[in-house]
Amino acid sequence: MTKHEIECEQALRQVFEYIDHVLDDTERAAMEHHLHTCQSCYSRVEFEGRLKAKLGELKKYDADPTARERIKKLLESF
């Protein structure tokens, strides 16, 4: 194993940081190398990424802010 290779235990610890794009370039490369070789970790990342995306879609259904006119008047009063 080279210094850039990681095993499942470390990959699983980094799943959320990977899907949140907070790993540095070296960590990300090591993670992606592992994901290319490990079906189970790949499936885990795919699952967590899809769940995060589904949560992100919730905002599409929120109504427009009803407070827009109130906030505009408030800003004008400053």
Added chain:
Amino acid sequence: MGISRQAFEDQALALLGSLSRVARRLTANPADAEDLVAETVARAWRALDSLKTEVAFRAWIFSILHNTFVSELRRADARPRLVSVECDEAEEEEVQFSIFEQMHQPFLLWFSNPEQAFLDKLLREDLERALASLPEHHRVVVVLSDLEELTYGEIAEALGIPVGTVRSRLARARGALQKILWQQAREYGLDAVAPASREGSDGGTDAPRQAAAGAIVPKEKGLIP
């Protein structure tokens, strides 16, 4: 003053949707959410000197929103619908719940993919209900991260906690959310709701209530223990 009056107005109006969404999920009440956003903008204007650069505006105004929410909670904490925002990280579960670990069956991949099927059947109503069930300190990190796409650094700034705490709290919050989704699945999955009634309703706004009630229905035999 860190930015001009015009820049403040532009930024505040540009972020109004985002502030309103977070406020709604913090207060669980549209009228309270509107008041919270208005109070946030008013406090932000008065505190404009504390804004260092325009780049930091989003994290800065979310920190004011969160502080305003917390102070309102503390002021009115006798009201029964309000929940505590206090949390003790050390007392929380170290082992995070994972739906994937509950469902993934590597030796059955050729036959089915139950965890992906679970996601396919997950409706907006399931997620909203689970999100609303989370304690506030968990809900707010999930909302800021996964709905509003703030960076860990911005969330740290908004909540007044270290980035490392954002990382660990977000992991716990996601585990807690998955545990609620799993419990909902077990609760509703045991009642027969025709899967056909759910087809094509993923993310829809008008799904029948009874379909929403059975929204997560991994009905394949053996899927739920």
